[in-house]
Amino acid sequence: MSGLKDLKKPLNDLISLPVATWNSIFKRYKLSDFLPWAFWDEDEEIYINNDNTYGAVIECIPRIRVGASTIETIEGMLQKLPPNTYLQFMLYGSPNIIPIVERYRNNHLVRDEELLAELINETANMYLKKTKEPITKSFNTTLKDYRLIISIKSESKDEITDYKLSLLSTLSASSFFPIELKPDKLKKLLWEIFNINHDLYKIPEYDENMPLNRQILASNTEFIVKDSHIQVDGKTWISLVPQSLSKYASLLDFAEKLGDFKIRNPEIAQFKDNFIVTTSIRRLPKKVMDKVKLNHQTIATQRWDKRIFKKFAKAQEESNEILNRIDAKEPLFAMDLNVLVAGNSYEDAKAKAQIVQDFWDRGGVNKKIHLEEALGIHHLNFLASLPMGINDEYVFEVTKKYRSMFLKNAAMYAPVEADFKGNGDNFLMITRRSQLAGYDLFKSNASFNGYVVATSGAGKSVFLQTIAINSYARGDRVFVLDYDNSFRGLCEAINAQYITLDPNKPISFNPFSEINSLDDVDEEDLVYLTDFIYMLGSNKNELRALEEEKLIKTRIHEILKELISQYGNKLEITHIRNRLRQEQDKRFQDFSIQLGAYCRGGNFGKFFEGKNEFNINKEFIAVEFKNIGEIPDLRDPIIMILIYHINQLMYSKADTRSNRIQIILDEAHRFLGKNARMDDFIEQAYRRARKYGGSVIIATQGFDDIYDPQGGLSRAGKVIINNSPWKFFLKQTDTSTNLLINSGVFSFDEVDKKVIRSIHTLKGEYSEIFMITPEEFKLPNRLIMNKFFYYLTTTDKEERDKIMQYVNQGYSYVEAIKALIKNGG
Numbered sequence: 001m002s003g004l005k006d007l008k009k010p011l012n013d014l015i016s017l018p019v020a021t022w023n024s025i026f027k028r029y030k031l032s033d034f035l036p037w038a039f040w041d042e043d044e045e046i047y048i049n050n051d052n053t054y055g056a057v058i059e060c061i062p063r064i065r066v067g068a069s070t071i072e073t074i075e076g077m078l079q080k081l082p083p084n085t086y087l088q089f090m091l092y093g094s095p096n097i098i099p100i101v102e103r104y105r106n107n108h109l110v111r112d113e114e115l116l117a118e119l120i121n122e123t124a125n126m127y128l129k130k131t132k133e134p135i136t137k138s139f140n141t142t143l144k145d146y147r148l149i150i151s152i153k154s155e156s157k158d159e160i161t162d163y164k165l166s167l168l169s170t171l172s173a174s175s176f177f178p179i180e181l182k183p184d185k186l187k188k189l190l191w192e193i194f195n196i197n198h199d200l201y202k203i204p205e206y207d208e209n210m211p212l213n214r215q216i217l218a219s220n221t222e223f224i225v226k227d228s229h230i231q232v233d234g235k236t237w238i239s240l241v242p243q244s245l246s247k248y249a250s251l252l253d254f255a256e257k258l259g260d261f262k263i264r265n266p267e268i269a270q271f272k273d274n275f276i277v278t279t280s281i282r283r284l285p286k287k288v289m290d291k292v293k294l295n296h297q298t299i300a301t302q303r304w305d306k307r308i309f310k311k312f313a314k315a316q317e318e319s320n321e322i323l324n325r326i327d328a329k330e331p332l333f334a335m336d337l338n339v340l341v342a343g344n345s346y347e348d349a350k351a352k353a354q355i356v357q358d359f360w361d362r363g364g365v366n367k368k369i370h371l372e373e374a375l376g377i378h379h380l381n382f383l384a385s386l387p388m389g390i391n392d393e394y395v396f397e398v399t400k401k402y403r404s405m406f407l408k409n410a411a412m413y414a415p416v417e418a419d420f421k422g423n424g425d426n427f428l429m430i431t432r433r434s435q436l437a438g439y440d441l442f443k444s445n446a447s448f449n450g451y452v453v454a455t456s457g458a459g460k461s462v463f464l465q466t467i468a469i470n471s472y473a474r475g476d477r478v479f480v481l482d483y484d485n486s487f488r489g490l491c492e493a494i495n496a497q498y499i500t501l502d503p504n505k506p507i508s509f510n511p512f513s514e515i516n517s518l519d520d521v522d523e524e525d526l527v528y529l530t531d532f533i534y535m536l537g538s539n540k541n542e543l544r545a546l547e548e549e550k551l552i553k554t555r556i557h558e559i560l561k562e563l564i565s566q567y568g569n570k571l572e573i574t575h576i577r578n579r580l581r582q583e584q585d586k587r588f589q590d591f592s593i594q595l596g597a598y599c600r601g602g603n604f605g606k607f608f609e610g611k612n613e614f615n616i617n618k619e620f621i622a623v624e625f626k627n628i629g630e631i632p633d634l635r636d637p638i639i640m641i642l643i644y645h646i647n648q649l650m651y652s653k654a655d656t657r658s659n660r661i662q663i664i665l666d667e668a669h670r671f672l673g674k675n676a677r678m679d680d681f682i683e684q685a686y687r688r689a690r691k692y693g694g695s696v697i698i699a700t701q702g703f704d705d706i707y708d709p710q711g712g713l714s715r716a717g718k719v720i721i722n723n724s725p726w727k728f729f730l731k732q733t734d735t736s737t738n739l740l741i742n743s744g745v746f747s748f749d750e751v752d753k754k755v756i757r758s759i760h761t762l763k764g765e766y767s768e769i770f771m772i773t774p775e776e777f778k779l780p781n782r783l784i785m786n787k788f789f790y791y792l793t794t795t796d797k798e799e800r801d802k803i804m805q806y807v808n809q810g811y812s813y814v815e816a817i818k819a820l821i822k823n824g825g
Helices: 017-026 068-079 098-107 114-129 157-173 183-194 251-257 286-301 310-327 346-360 378-384 392-398 407-413 460-473 488-493 523-537 542-570 573-581 586-598 632-652 676-692 715-722 734-742 750-758 787-793 797-808 813-822
Strands: 039-041 046-048 054-060 085-094 145-154 223-225 230-232 235-244 275-283 332-343 370-373 403-406 427-431 436-439 450-453 477-482 497-500 620-624 661-665 695-700 726-729 766-772 778-783
Touching (some): 017 223, 017 378, 046 157, 068 407, 085 183, 098 114, 114 787, 145 157, 223 378, 230 378, 235 378, 286 310, 332 378, 332 392, 332 407, 378 392, 403 407, 460 477, 460 488, 460 661, 460 695, 460 766, 460 778, 477 632, 488 620, 488 787, 523 542, 632 661, 632 676, 676 695, 676 715, 734 750, 750 778, 787 813, 797 813
Parallel strands (some): 450 695, 450 726, 477 620, 497 620
Antiparallel strands (some): 039 046, 054 145, 085 275, 235 370, 275 332, 726 766, 766 778
16 A cells, blocks of 8 residues: 555556456446345354355444543453454444434324424424535535444354354443344445435335345446546545554544544534445454564564664664564454545545545644545445455455554554434434434433523524424423513414513412312422412511521411311412411511512412413413513512412323423523522422423523532522433533533533533524533534524514515415525525
8 A cells, every 4th residue: 555645646547456457357247246245144143245254243322432441342352353353343424314304203293283294394304405415504514324333254153153242242231232233224224325325215125035235236326436436326435544553542532533523613624424434453364473573573683773773773672562562472453444435526525535634634643644545446445344345355465454453552443433313302403523413301311301501692592492392393291481582483383372471461370279179289289389378478588587487387388278178269378368467476477468469459469369360271381471570579479380380280190191291491590599489499390390200491591590609509500400410501601611610510521621612603503502411421512493493483573574474465374484485584
């Protein structure tokens, strides 16, 4: 391979021997004859290939972040690797996101509503389009599914059967979650690679009566071999091979070459299109080992003046070290690395390959990997990079581009890292490495709660609406505490229930009017209602309130039982106030006076008297509290009692309801930490949601809303942190970001800190979200929206007026949005 650079001359008639030989043979043989995959042994569960070898193929979940445990795992695989067996790691940036997208589509077409169906289909189709075009103008890369395929191959059947069991055990114990790719699954993978521009919805089923290699290509797929590239089904592939590797590199450094997610603009440091990175490793055969040993013995025995020839002296020192390690029976391995870059044309692929070359060449002497185009052998590298495509003839005779390495060095070049694909499919996002990722808050071994922190304009509203509408579309119930009409447009569009609280137009939220007897309320509800009444009448002096709390709450609890039995659903706060007046203790007298504001004739009495008028008659309901936002004596009780009514919906039907409930409390900083009693209720809401399977998301504008730099976590902050396994951080102010990083609440390493500081929003394209999952994965994602969703959720008056103009002309709401998009907005 050292002469490849000299071959790179602009000669139109350049034909290297491998290509010339290939093309002459290809006139007489079909491509399928060159493919190794032949038969599947049902009894042994291994492949029998047509080159007299045996093998197995395993798909794994890529590592999210490689570390010491990953290195140990790979080294363990190599230590157990039999003498004649290849271990191959293939990381494939696949365009086939169909399984993810169709799960999303099918799971969200639950409600028979035209608008929701249009939204879900538009969203699904948008993601499918992004596999063939840039995700956004600035995020100039295609959408992918990163797949890690580990395969083994040997001429010895016993080596394969024994090592496969050991390999599966190692991968399982190391949380790679291995799944064997039997012929039905392997065929789909190979078919996709060879027929990438065919309809991937229509991959033919595996036919067990025909060799697998004859089922891989569609009848009209072309495989064109040139010196500079190959074309497979119209897709151009260029193969890059390392011309220099650093002996000091680590697996962490190599993982960064697969795409740098830490930087603000990762599109300049990743694969723009589909790609394959394959590392193949086997123990050096004895014949090759003897040659290596002889070469180093020659260098070691040369006599040169070390004062003059310093570089040679260093090489001689290294040769002596290698010989000592060989004599100590330390195994040497042959490592072959191929980097395959795809494009829509030769020019396109070459430009994308150059980006990869430039990126891999960075990092200084300890990290750089210098790649060159493999002129004349692109086709061989392509086939050898596929599962079980490697063989001794390719490695040691035809290309001879392998590197001899000891175990620890060889283990450093396994491409096993990619981004987290998520845990579900309720809402979809895109990672910085352009992996489609799906999330479901209800898939967690802890609770399903979370919180969102984002400064104004960072995309918080869009993110919350994304969670809400996707939850609703799949059949969940949704309750939103809104502020500033963020959800109004969405609610009107889907005919949801939207209530605007107005101190001048009160409606009753009387929680007692739906309790007919003590049989209708459990002890937990009584405690909640007791806390609620105590919040209304408690002393404004917090120390006094704490001193009196136990005494007064105990008595309120007793009185509630008495009055529910006496009045049933006619009970009001006024009755409770009147009963407390009868107590001789002055503390109760003072308490009843404070309670008067919420009784008949009081400032806020109409919100709590008579029959409850807050009707939950829709499965999507939003309550806007901006008009009472600056009246804490009314705002906090209303929010608390709203949560109570939602609790009743969630818990009273917990045994029979078939859907989940998603609760979103937006702009929570307006009431968090302002009232100790309120923080208690938030804590109860979080804990009860966990108990009954609901999900509560609280959204604030800064980390300082839950963390006091002088006193650490606030009381409300502790409640939120301790009961929220899901954390979402969008762009924040510098003050909030520094507070988050330096708080000590989370264990951030230097990579985490760098990513957090780089989180940003690009208006009109995407919002970035730094997530912490229940499993403590810490990762950035990008949220993009299609135009249909944009107009569905817009609160811009001018845009909504344009939609209504079409509606007034007789268009349905769906047709109106589509017409607006078609006509350029």
